[in-house]
Structure formats: structure tokens, C-alpha cells
Amino acid sequence: xxxxxxxxxxxVMGMTNKKSLKCEQHMGHRAMYWYKQxxxxxxxxxxxxxxxxxxxxxxxxxxxxxxxxxxxxLNLHLHALQPEDSALYLCASSHPRxxxxxxxxxxxxxxxxx
Amino acid sequence: xxxxxQSPPDLILQEGANSTLRCNFSDSVNNLxxxxxxxxxxxINLFYIPSGTKQxxxxxxxxxxxxxxxxxxxSSSQTTDSxxxxxxxxNTGGFKTIFGAGTRLFVKA
Numbered sequence: 747x748x749x750x751x752x753x754x755x756x757x758v759m760g761m762t763n764k765k766s767l768k769c770e771q772h773m774g775h776r777a778m779y780w781y782k783q784x785x786x787x788x789x790x791x792x793x794x795x796x797x798x799x800x801x802x803x804x805x806x807x808x809x810x811x812x813x814x815x816x817x818x819x820l821n822l823h824l825h826a827l828q829p830e831d832s833a834l835y836l837c838a839s840s841h842p843r844x845x846x847x848x849x850x851x852x853x854x855x856x857x858x859x860x
Numbered sequence: 861x862x863x864x865x866q867s868p869p870d871l872i873l874q875e876g877a878n879s880t881l882r883c884n885f886s887d888s889v890n891n892l893x894x895x896x897x898x899x900x901x902x903x904i905n906l907f908y909i910p911s912g913t914k915q916x917x918x919x920x921x922x923x924x925x926x927x928x929x930x931x932x933x934x935s936s937s938q939t940t941d942s943x944x945x946x947x948x949x950x951n952t953g954g955f956k957t958i959f960g961a962g963t964r965l966f967v968k969a
Binding site: 777779783786787788789791794796801802804834836847848849850851853854856 | 891893895900901902903904905908946948955956957959960961962964
């Protein structure tokens with residue numbers, strides 16, 4: 747599954763840095779997702795965009811700021827992160843849920859906060 | 861909300877062995893996916909199987925929606941099958957996908 751592309755693959759950042767994670771899909775999906783995964787745990791939903799509008803924010807701290815510039819792109823802006831935010835960040839896309847569409851995941855960005 | 865339980869939590873196999881992984885869910889679903897997460901973190905779609913049986917090479921899956929479980933069969937396991945297998949279902953009416961805790965598989969050469 748490489749139809750959802752995430753960059754960068756790895757990111758190391760200090761607690762005062764600002765960085766962005768990027769996700770792109772060209773499958774015509776109108777729902778896009780950010781998940782966070784800690785070691786030995788399943789992915790946890792952070793945000794959902796449907797038709798470029800934020801549909802779900804799972805009470806994520808404001809140091810994580812999502813953005814959906816168009817139907818193919820999803821960004822996650824990071825600022826003033828904490829070491830406990832180190833994790834694998836996964837992007838996914840699907841058709842809108844009412845159509846019973848499977849999730850397609852990107853390969854993830856492995857983030858380390860120092 | 862819907863609960864998803866996977867068993868066993870851990871599994872060690874000798875290369876060439878067969879195995880069955882189970883996923884139980886607490887409510888009716890119209891969508892169920894099986895994923896394989898390899899040791900590099902890639903989460904790979906295996907099956908999208910709300911009901912019935914599907915096969916893809918050495919892997920097959922069966923979902924019995926009326927009894928609220930799904931099974932993933934791995935035959936003639938290979939070392940590359942190692943990793944974590946997740947099943948996932950959507951919550952009722954929404955975008956939120958509920959993952960099971962996963963089955964961690966290690967296949968020995």
C-alpha cells in the first residue's frame with residue numbers, strides 16, 4: 747500500500763522547533779485522517795477531515811494543528827512538542843464513511859522529540 | 861462504544877506452520893478490516909471483509925457478522941509474516957475506527 751504518501755519518513759525535533767508532517771493521496775478519497783501510534787499500541791485517532799472540513803478532533807493538544815489545503819493534501823503542524831509526543835504518526839484516507847470504505851494508510855512519519 | 865478484542869495477544873510459529881487469529885466485536889458492523897503492521901511500522905491492508913470469506917495467496921479471512929467475529933488464517937507461515945496483526949471496525953455512524961489491541965506474531969526460521 748503506497749497510495750498514501752507521507753513525508754518525511756523520520757523527523758527529529760527539539761521542543762522549541764516548528765515542523766510539519768505532510769500527507770498526499772490521489773485515490774479520490776474525500777476523508778483524511780491523522781493517527782498517532784505509540785510502541786506496542788494500536789493507532790489512536792487524532793483528527794478527521796471530511797470534504798476538507800475538520801469533522802473530528804479527539805481532544806488533541808493545540809500544539810498539534812491540522813490543515814487540509816485541498817482534497818489530496820493533509821498537513822500536521824507541530825509546535826512546542828513534548829518528549830512524550832514521540833511516536834509514529836500515520837495518515838490515512840478513505841471514501842466518506844457512509845459508503846463503507848476501507849482505510850488506506852501511508853507509511854508513517856517516525857517522530858522523535860528531544 | 862463498540863469493543864474489539866483480538867486473540868491470541870502473542871504467537872510464535874515455526875516457519876511453515878499454520879495459524880488462526882481471531883477478532884471479536886461487541887456490536888453489529890458494516891465494515892471490518894485486517895491489517896498487518898511490519899517491523900518497520902508500515903500498516904498494510906490485508907482484507908476489507910464486512911462478511912463472508914476472502915482469500916489472498918496464503919492468507920484468508922472469514923467474517924461471521926451475525927456472530928460478531930472474524931478469523932484470519934495464515935497458512936505456510938514465512939518469516940516475513942512477522943509483525944502485528946490488527947483488526948479494525950468503525951464506530952456506529954461515524955468516522956472513528958476502533959482497533960483491537962493486535963496479535964503480535966513472530967515466525968522463526
